[in-house]
């Protein structure tokens with residue numbers, strides 16, 4: 541049985557849960573509250589020395605961190621990874637971009653504003669600018685395509701949807717991005733998720 545250490549309030553963790561569920565992989569979910577320091581205990585650090593959730597532990601005890609690496613491992617050989625080489629590379633493009641240009645702005649604002657109750661005035665304004673640029677980048681891509689990579693739902697869509705669908709909780713208005721909103725709906729339908737926005 542797989543074990544996933546994750547927080548139910550974290551998009552990085554939920555994307556792992558969604559992929560496991562979508563692929564019908566049985567797993568134990570160990571709720572790990574990042575706001576209470578549960579990723580910094582000696583037991584957790586033995587699993588992921590970086591002190592972050594999510595973490596995956598395989599049947600044989602081997603552990604894997606970094607949400608998108610976990611997605612790739614779980615989805616190996618499945619229809620969530622395009623067979624076509626270019627579409628597969630495009631999926632990687634989005635996965636890498638998500639962790640550098642999207643998550644550090646949008647997830648951070650969601651965490652600070654929505655979960656930690658930090659005031660807008662106390663946030664770095666660059667986070668808003670960077671997040672809006674990321675949403676605009678996605679809108680542009682989705683104006684001409686139903687999915688981010690290839691012709692069907694892939695890990696790119698699941699990874700990006702995790703925080704994009706909750707961007708309003710981070711103070712981002714999704715009204716200017718109709719193609720993005722339609723895509724969020726498609727991903728939610730494909731994954732059987734309740735509508736977030």
Ligand SMILES: N[C@@H](CCC(=O)N[C@@H](CS)C(=O)NCC(=O)O)C(=O)O
Pocket residue numbers: 547550551552553574579580591592593594605606607608639
């Ligand atoms: N790049 C990492 C980011 C993981 C991450 O930032 N996890 C947060 C929750 S979303 C966390 O565990 N924070 C607790 C901490 O850093 O102490 C991934 O994709 O897995």
